[in-house]
Structure formats: C-alpha cells, structure tokens
Amino acid sequence: MTLFRFIVEQGSQDKILAGEEALLESISNGAQPILRFVIFDPTAVLVGYHQAVEQEVNIDEVKKRGWDIGRRPTGGGTIIMGKEQLGWEIYADASLVGYTPEEAIKRGAEGVIKTLEKLGIKANFRPKNDVEVNGRKISGIGAFSQGKYIAVTGTILVDFNAESMVSVLRLTSEKLKDKLAKDFRDRLTWINRELGKSIEMSQIIELAKASFEEALNVKLENSTYTETEEKLISELRMKYSSPEWIFNLRKPLEGDIKYIEKKLPGGLVKVQVKMAGEKIIESVLITGDFFIEPRRAIYDLEARLKWSRVEDVEKEIRDWYKEVKIIGISADDLVNIFKEVLSK
Template sequence: MEQFRFLIERNNQAYILAGEEALLMSVSMGSSPVLRFVIFDPPAILIGYHQAVEQEVNLDEAKKRGWDIGRRPTGGGAIIMGPWQLGWEIYAEKSFLGDTPENAIRKGAEGVIKTLNILGIRANFRPKNDVEINGRKISGIGAFSEGKFIAVTGTILLDFDIDAMVSVLRLSSEKLKDKLVKDFKDRITWINRELISPIDMQELIKVAKEAFSEVLRVRLEESSYTELERNLINQLVIKYSSPEWIFNLRKPLIGDDIRYVEKKLPGGLIKVQVKLAGKNIIQSILITGDFFIEPRTSIYDLEARLKWSRVDDVEKEIREWFKNVKIIGISPEDLIDLIKGAVE
C-alpha cells in the first residue's frame, strides 16, 4: 500500500492557492504524494483559471462583506469558499489516478462519495465534475497537471448560505436557465442539511480522512511542508495575492462594438467577446468560462491564432489548434459555431 503525506491548512486564499501550485511542483520533483485538507479563512470568492472577475463577481457586494477574491490554478466556475466547507486536494502521478483529468476527477469524487456514505448519505457522481445528493450538488471538482503529475482539488459543503452566494456572484441568464430550474436551494445541498444531527468540521475531517485513505488505498502519514514547499509557497503567495493575477489575467475587452455570445455546452459555459477591424478581420478575442482544458494555458494560443486573422480562417485555425489540446465536453464544431456566432 502506497504512503501519502497528510496535511491540513487553514489560511487565506492566496496562501492556500499558492500551496496548490507549490505542492504539485514539489511532488513532480520527487517528494511523496500528498492529500491536503484546506479551510479558507477569511471567506473567499474563487474564480476559475479561464474566467474574468468582472464577468463573474459582484465586486461591490464582495467588498461590503470583506471577502477575498482569488483566481484558482484550475479551470471550472466561480465558487465561494469559507470556514463552512472542507477543501480537499490530491497530488500524485497521473497514472495513480487513472492517467486522464476525467479519471482523476472521478477518483476524487469517489473520496467525497465515500465520506458521505460513512455519514449515512447516499451520493453519486454527475459528469463532468460534480458530486450530487438526489440531484443537488454538494461538491465541485477540478484538476490541473505538471508533466506526469496531477493535482485534483474539490470541496465538501458542511454548511452553506445560498443568499450570500447569490449576492456575490454574477449569474448569467444562460447559466440561470441551466443551473436554476427553480432556485439555488433546489440545486445545492450540504451535509448538515441532509443529516438529522449536525456534525462539526472536526468530525468531517476525521471521516473524510478515513474515506480518502480507503478509496485511494493509501496510508496517510501526518506531515508538514518541506523546506522547499515552504519557500515555494512564500514566493507564490505574491502571485496569488497580486491584482495582476486575479484581475488582469483574463480581462474583458473594452471599446465600441464588442460582439458577445455565451453558450452552455456539456463541457461548461463558454463566453466569447470579439472585436472586429472592418467586416472580416478579428482585431481581438477573449474566450472565458468554467471549462477545463489541457494544457491549461492553451486558450491563450487560440486567442493569439485568431487575433488579426480573417473571419473566413476561423474554422481552419480552430481545427489546427485542437490537434494539440483536450477540452472536456467541447468539440471543435462547438467552438467554431460559437465564435462565428459572435462575429455575426
């Protein structure tokens, strides 16, 4: 049975997210695989790697509440994290978790499902990256990789405040149609809503630790950061607290005549902004959303390909770009139709 290091971190968003990148780097450089549990304190609104803050977050409400805003190194959608939920993270070789991001996400979901089963709650995996109880989401999962190594990260809701979530997130009409059949209270749930007798965070940590150990078939050794990891985290905190990283990495286009379209696809919600020079030249383009893509920076390559290209060349450029990337649940035809739709 393989041995994993086990860590628990309660800290602000910048320190925890810096730890995500640092731990994956450390494991890829030869340190033992890791299971880390995290608690965000103070609360934070976290957007996915490919999202734009202005499109996803109600900045005035976030400021009023005194909540942090952060950008995750993983794809996926905007979430709120706080002392009311447990974050979990697995750092290991891809082969250990099934070689692909989809399989790694499913393996992480098994840990959540096992946790809930121990508590007497029946749950199941909902593709592409959720765990649900009777149709209500209780956990979202993401993944990002470094060579042969992968990080899988997710949440387990212990308690939750739906009104707070709705107030701090900007929810587009397309997402509302898909996610809110009635309202968020019918789409999201949490452990203490499902149990007759509530549990506290310490009990959840104890149960989740047992569940992940069993699902991963590993021994968990109580551990701490290595000197390398501490140094990396202290360096990366600067990045994850930087306005440049949080706000400017994916910034909405500005100016007159910005064409905009969004669509919910099996792989996520995609938002496209296009600015034209004349009728047939794409001057600039921004592609954001809650999708997962490998390599995760390859969306920049597509935007660079399409910048100053002819509209007639969009299909050729996208198909060529698609040869070297993988997007879960999104096809070349989906992107071609969406971008041509924005142009038109």
C-alpha cells in the same frame, strides 16, 4: 501500499492557492504524494482559471462583506469557500490517481462518496466533475497537471448559504436574485441539510481522511510542508494575492464588442470579439467555467485568432483543437459559437 503525506491547512486564499501550485511542483521534483485538506479563512470568492472577475463577481459586495477574491489555478466556475466548506486536494504521480483529468476527477470523487456514505448519505458521481445527492450537487472537482504529475482539487459542502452566494455574483438584474437563490437551493445540497443537523468540521475531516485513504488505497501519514515547500508557498503568495493574477489575467475587452455565451456539456463558454473592419478580427477573449489541458491552451487559440480573417476562423479552431483536450466541448461547438458571434 503507497504512503501519502496528509496535511490540513486553514488560512487565507493566497496561501492556500499558492500551495496548490507549490505542492504540484514539489511532487514533480520527487517529494512524496500528498492529500491536503483546506479551510479558507477569511471566506473567499474564487473564480476559475479561465474566468474574468468583472464578468462573474460583484466586487463591491465582496469588499463590503470583508471577503477575499482569488483566482484558482484550475478551471471551473465561481465558488465561495469559507469555514463551512472543506476543500480537498490530491497531488501525485498520475499512475496513482488516473492518467487523464477525467480519470483523476472520478477517483477523487470516490473519496467524497465514501465520506458521505459514512454519514449515511447516499451519493454518486455525475460527469463531468460533480458528486451529487438525489440530483443535487454537493461537491465540485477540478484537475490540472504538470507532465506526468496531477493535482485534483475539490470541495465538500458542509453548510451553504444561497443568499450569500447570490449576493456576490454579478447579475444582469436585481430581480434575478430571488430566482437564482432558489435555483441554488434546488441544484445544490450540503451535509447539514441532508442530516437535518449541524456537524463539526473536525468530524468531517476525520471521516474524509479515512475515506480518501480507502478510495486511493494508500496509507496517510500526518505531515507538514517541507522546507522547500514552505519557501515556494511563501514566494507564490505574492502572485496569488496580486491584482495582475486575480483581475488582469482574464480582462474583458473594451470598445465595440461582439458577445455570445453558450452553455455546453463541458461548461459555459463566453466569447468576446473585437473587429477591425468587417473581415478582420482584432482581438478575442474566451472565458468560462470549462476545463482544458494544457491549461494555457486557450491563450494560444486567442493568439491564433488575433488579426485573422473571418473566413480562416474555422480552420484555425480545428487545427488548434487537435492539440488540446477539453472535457465536454467539441471542435464543432467552438466553430458554431464563433460563426454565431461573428454574424452579429
């Protein structure tokens, strides 16, 4: 039976997210596979890799609450992680968890489902990347890879405050707050809500540890970071706490911008286009809560479209799409989005 190291980390967003990159690097260099549970302290508002903070987050409200803002190295949407949410992460050779992001996500979901079953809560996997209870999401999952090695990261909502979530999102209107809070309560659920009582995080951790051990069919051994991992995490904390990474990686365009957003099975896609005249595209920004492999491929598409002619856009998108993998978004979807935004 394969041996996994088991690590529990409670700390700030920069240390935890630096760990996500460092641990994938470590196992790709021969370290033992890892299951890590994480608790964010202080609370952090985390955007997905392809999102723009200014589009998603009420920055002033986050500062007022004394919370952090961070950017995950995975795709997906904006989430709040604090002491009432358990994060879980798997770092392993893809042969142990799944050769594609979809397979790895589903395997990780099995650990969540077994954890909830031990609490008497019936749950199931909902493609593309959620675990749900009676139609309500209780866990979101993401994945990113490095060669043949993969990281699967997810959450288990132990408790949740819809009003707090809404307060730190950037909304087009204050009137949307009550409606959105109700939507969150309708679409999400959490362990304490399902049980009708509060449960200690330490108990969740013990149940989840046993459940992931079963789901992955591995032996977990309590462990700590290696000296090399500690050093790399320390170095990467500068990156994950830097404004360059958090705010400037995906910066909204300025000036006279054409804009569109579309909800697709693979997630919300937001496209900004700045034109140089009627027929030439000066620049493009594509953001959203989607998942794509390779992770930086969206930059390649933006570079292809920069200074391209409008009539060449479809060919550029279709050529680019042959080299990437996006869950739930087709080449036709992207072509149609650009046709619509360019017609504005």
